[in-house]
Amino acid sequence: TIGFFYLHEAELFMSKVASHIQRYCALHNYNLKIVSFDLDYYNNINLHQEFTKRNLKGAMLVAVNTEGCRKSFHALEESGFPHVRFGNAMFQDELSAPLVRGDDAGKTRMVIDYLRRKGHSRIGLAYFERGSDVEQEYLNFYDKNGCHKEEWLMRVRFSGPPEKWTGFPEPGMAADYIERNPDITAVIVENGSVCAELMQHASRAGKSLPRDLSFVCLADWPGLNVMVPPVTAIKVPGEAMAERACQILFDIMENNASHSKRVDALPYELIERDSVFTLGL
CATH class of the missing domain: 3.40.50.2300 (Response regulator)
Structure with a gap:
């Protein structure tokens, strides 16, 4: 079982991403556990113990800009538990776990x-x-x-x-x-x-x-x-990000691969509608 952890306030986007992750996991015979958390979630939790309690073999996590999150992510790296950071670049200069995000x-x-x-x-x-x-x-x-x-x-x-x-x-x-x-x-x-x-x-x-x-x-x-x-x-390139994060996580879990300091920033797509006027016409 794989875990996907994200901030509840991001539900609009992350629920769609979770569906893409779930589909990719199913193709590779993994189950997905989805956890939507509040802003203070990382403040009072030992992630490694939490993952062990949930019988997870790997995890994808969205960081939030709190000191509790920083400490939790550092401790998780020290534990060696397979994980990929997802979606934003909080503490990017401090952490080594691979990160999949948009550009x-x-x-x-x-x-x-x-x-x-x-x-x-x-x-x-x-x-x-x-x-x-x-x-x-x-x-x-x-x-x-x-x-x-x-x-x-x-x-x-x-x-x-x-x-x-x-x-x-x-x-x-x-x-x-x-x-x-x-x-x-x-x-x-x-x-x-x-x-x-x-x-x-x-x-x-x-x-x-x-x-x-x-x-x-x-x-x-x-x-x-x-x-x-x-x-x-x-x-947002949600489907591409989901697939890339799964590929990296599975490689770490199955092949003990090292993706230390890896950052994959995937391109976005412009959807042109009617809210921009062409000046000079």
């Missing part, structure tokens, strides 16, 4: 290049984590291609599922962002709910979408395809 820097470059081809040069960014690949790629672009304004960036830490979305962490963030950035022509948004909120406030402010303000979301969250206008978004 976040690559998807950000792809979206910026796409917007540039559409004539956009004043591009905003609403994102999660300071220092992330998304932020760094955005800043790198403007370092090479002209200055951005600090107010073009908005960090929104909320990343829960849409059914829990009640607005930005600070009331008025969306309206303030639209009001203080009349010069931007497009916004890259990391979270689907944030994208919806920004679009609503832009419309209320009298902007015609996408003619006055274009949007691209860095993940194809449910509902973006039925918004007005339907939102151009990035498709």
